[in-house]
Amino acid sequence: MNSRRTFAAAAAIAAARPLRAETLALDGGAKAVSFDPARHSALTKWPNYGNDEKQAVLDLMDSNRYYQEIPLLEKDTCQATGAPFAKAHCNGTSALMSMFFAADLPPGSEVLVPSYTASATIVPMRFFGLVPVFVDIDPATACFDLSHARRVITPATRALVPMHSWGRPCDMDEIAAFAKERGLMVLEDAAQAEGASLLGKPMGTWGEMGVFSYQTSKVLPAIEGGMGLYRSREAWERATAFGNYDLPASFPQDSKYRKYHDTGFGPKFRIHPLAAAIARKQLATLGARNRIVREQTQRLNARLTQLSGLAEQRRRSDMERVHWASNILFFDEGKAGFDKARLLKALTAEGVRASAAPYPEQHRFAIYREPAWWHHAPKVPASLPGCEQVNRTAIRVPLFQQDAPELVDQYATAFEKVWAHRKSLA
Numbered sequence: 001m002n003s004r005r006t007f008a009a010a011a012a013i014a015a016a017r018p019l020r021a022e023t024l025a026l027d028g029g030a031k032a033v034s035f036d037p038a039r040h041s042a043l044t045k046w047p048n049y050g051n052d053e054k055q056a057v058l059d060l061m062d063s064n065r066y067y068q069e070i071p072l073l074e075k076d077t078c079q080a081t082g083a084p085f086a087k088a089h090c091n092g093t094s095a096l097m098s099m100f101f102a103a104d105l106p107p108g109s110e111v112l113v114p115s116y117t118a119s120a121t122i123v124p125m126r127f128f129g130l131v132p133v134f135v136d137i138d139p140a141t142a143c144f145d146l147s148h149a150r151r152v153i154t155p156a157t158r159a160l161v162p163m164h165s166w167g168r169p170c171d172m173d174e175i176a177a178f179a180k181e182r183g184l185m186v187l188e189d190a191a192q193a194e195g196a197s198l199l200g201k202p203m204g205t206w207g208e209m210g211v212f213s214y215q216t217s218k219v220l221p222a223i224e225g226g227m228g229l230y231r232s233r234e235a236w237e238r239a240t241a242f243g244n245y246d247l248p249a250s251f252p253q254d255s256k257y258r259k260y261h262d263t264g265f266g267p268k269f270r271i272h273p274l275a276a277a278i279a280r281k282q283l284a285t286l287g288a289r290n291r292i293v294r295e296q297t298q299r300l301n302a303r304l305t306q307l308s309g310l311a312e313q314r315r316r317s318d319m320e321r322v323h324w325a326s327n328i329l330f331f332d333e334g335k336a337g338f339d340k341a342r343l344l345k346a347l348t349a350e351g352v353r354a355s356a357a358p359y360p361e362q363h364r365f366a367i368y369r370e371p372a373w374w375h376h377a378p379k380v381p382a383s384l385p386g387c388e389q390v391n392r393t394a395i396r397v398p399l400f401q402q403d404a405p406e407l408v409d410q411y412a413t414a415f416e417k418v419w420a421h422r423k424s425l426a
């Protein structure tokens with residue numbers, strides 16, 4: 001039987017089964033997820049490097065032309081995204097630092113940035129006199145809350161940095177329109193969303209500049225690495241000169257930054273060529289890998305979001321999202337009628353690999369509260385209700401990295417079984 005028919009048959013059996021009659025695994029019943037644990041782990045394993053990546057690394061090591069791999073990766077990236085300019089960096093953090101240098105904003109410029117992000121999106125601002133202004137997230141998307149941004153903007157605001165949480169694009173059409181209206185530069189942290197798009201436009205190309213991370217957990221993993229995308233030659237030259245003392249000499253004669261040959265501006269942010277070789281191979285299969293994960297997640301979420309009190313990050317029909325790290329679901333205890341701790345316990349007993357998912361709320365960390373680390377102190381809010389709601393309600397389930405109809409069905413059945421018993425779990 002092919003896998004589609006196996007799935008259809010399993011779904012039909014599941015639909016016919018009276019879930020209420022089945023004892024919860026928590027109370028000694030059979031587990032809904034009977035999948036072999038080793039196969040379960042294999043289907044959720046990340047990252048996955050194949051023979052192509054391994055061969056590319058070996059070939060490059062033998063080639064004695066290591067550094068040529070870097071411009072090739074940049075060229076592939078421009079082709080894949082349509083960005084006019086790209087620069088590879090040694091990680092996403094260095095891509096962000098180079099981006100802030102390239103932005104060339106006067107010290108004291110306020111930058112609207114979500115608190116719900118990695119420290120790398122914000123902490124490097126301190127080296128450039130920028131003032132992080134923490135913006136909340138929309139609890140329905142876990143992404144940049146434009147209505148909150150409208151409330152905290154001041155005459156000193158010069159830029160905003162949307163971050164596409166868990167691979168779900170921010171509503172960049174609305175954000176870009178707001179930025180244009182208010183004369184703000186859009187600097188995009190697309191570290192979690194390489195390959196996603198909105199209205200057919202790839203994430204990373206919506207802003208004046210954008211970055212990706214190639215760190216191990218990311219959708220394009222190269223163990224370490226990062227990429228910057230630039231709309232203008234000047235931004236590309238500034239970002240390149242910042243972390244590459246060797247490259248300004250190759251800039252065109254009329255470049256303002258050519259004179260910084262042999263010194264750059266201090267850091268050395270060159271990507272390791274072996275990481276560039278891995279990244280090139282991963283880029284070639286990125287679309288196919290993202291599609292497989294999206295199909296499994298959509299198949300699962302189509303059933304899970306039928307359960308009262310369970311929601312996914314709000315979708316838009318004109319966006320093609322990707323999934324980074326986990327499938328994030330929001331659990332509303334009030335609507336479901338039982339609490340998150342009981343849910344996780346019951347799901348875990350059924351064999352679902354679910355966990356609570358607190359994600360950093362940057363504004364809570366010490367570094368933003370101590371003016372000693374900043375030329376201009378960050379504007380730290382007392383609380384951000386959207387972040388709090390997302391962290392209170394979110395649960396993570398794994399992403400399935402291969403076609404996994406039976407496992408998806410068993411996961412959905414486990415949730416449905418738990419919901420069938422929600423009165424007793426209350």
Ligand SMILES: Cc1ncc(COP(=O)(O)O)c(C=O)c1O
Pocket residue numbers: 091092093094117118120121163189191192213214215225226
């Ligand atoms: C949103 C976001 N920005 C930036 C980074 C930093 O990337 P890297 O770890 O490659 O420096 C990460 C990765 O952790 C991230 O998730």
